[in-house]
Amino acid sequence: MPRAVLAIEDGAALQQWLPIFLEQALESAPRLRSGRDGPFDPAQGGERKSNREPVESAERPRRPSAPFGLAQDRPLGTREAHAQWRSNPRQAQIPDAIQLAIGHLLYLDLMTQGAQFRAGELTAAEALGLGLLKLARERLQSQYARCGRCGGLNRSTAGFCARCGEKFR
């Protein structure tokens, strides 16, 4: 019998999926994504036209077209999906329940920017989830660095900026 729990209370699952969610969100954000992002060109059907040749990073697979891992072309809930996740987390489809829980955490995170909550006003699961969100965000930020020339976001291991070509030391 599967053990069914409220997604927000499954700390282990949040710990597993939060980094993937954030990374997928980051790579889906056009202004932050490096490489294929250029000036906005409505003539290209809304696609951003690069002023440089596209740079395909060996460590970065092509992203799905739908943001936040919501693309329907990837299987979920199957052995294949699990194997896919094991081989490449960034391509994984995040379960709906976990997406809802993460959405709730992001909402709480936003609310805490404008209002202070006392300990008793959040559930223990929410407080833990916010902590996990903070950790995942910090870890992700440590993996990226901004280009000093154009501001493009690149993996900290990159040798050059995928947007402007600036070489990094």
Place this chain on the structure above:
Amino acid sequence: MDDVREATIGSEARRPARSAYELKPDEIVQPVIAAGGLRLTHYLRPPSQADWEAYEAELHVSVDRPPEGIALHSEELAAANALWQRIVLRVEGYEPLDDWRERVPLPHRRAAVRPLTQVYSIEPEASGEQAYRLAADRIEVELVAGPNYTGLRHIFRPATALEAVEFERVRSAAIWARESPGRTVYPAKLAGYVKLYDALILKVEGYTIAGEPCTGREQAVQDMDAMHKQAAVRALFGRDHAESGPGN
């Protein structure tokens, strides 16, 4: 399976010849038209919050994401049956048998209670709002119920940050199992929405109790149909959602 459709309009509506929604009728008269046009009548009592919670408990709403797409599941027939079993008083037009409760076909039961479940909010644009009010000290939500009732207004005070968080907590609740990650089960949410409604409601319009207008906050808290409370609260918080329109 019996072919059944609901009577929807005309003098045989379940709360006949009233312009307002009566919250405490002696009984709800619901015509049901069976296959062949046979006209039947179900007499129901107004459902309580406990009745709606029993309905919701049987509904078992879930979403599956198999590789080929997405599938929404709900046990609507079972839920309607659970509600009908609790609130039916008597029926007319059927062969008189002592065990009629066990013999009335499931589709008839569903047709009898379905109008009670059909409570929806109207978009602000459709209700005539000309401008989004940024500093409102009261927020109005309009509902339609079943086929016959429109202009059901619920007037709320603005929610606090904690109440907004509580709404989001209820709304986002979802159950999953690691062994079947493609399946999401949505737990019962009615009680959470009702609690918020009771905290936020100021007054209602378009409802009556024993023929008299129901306007006071206490009456709304005590006597408002829980399904209406749920729809109104969801509309209240949903009004802040927005999407980008066409343009730059």
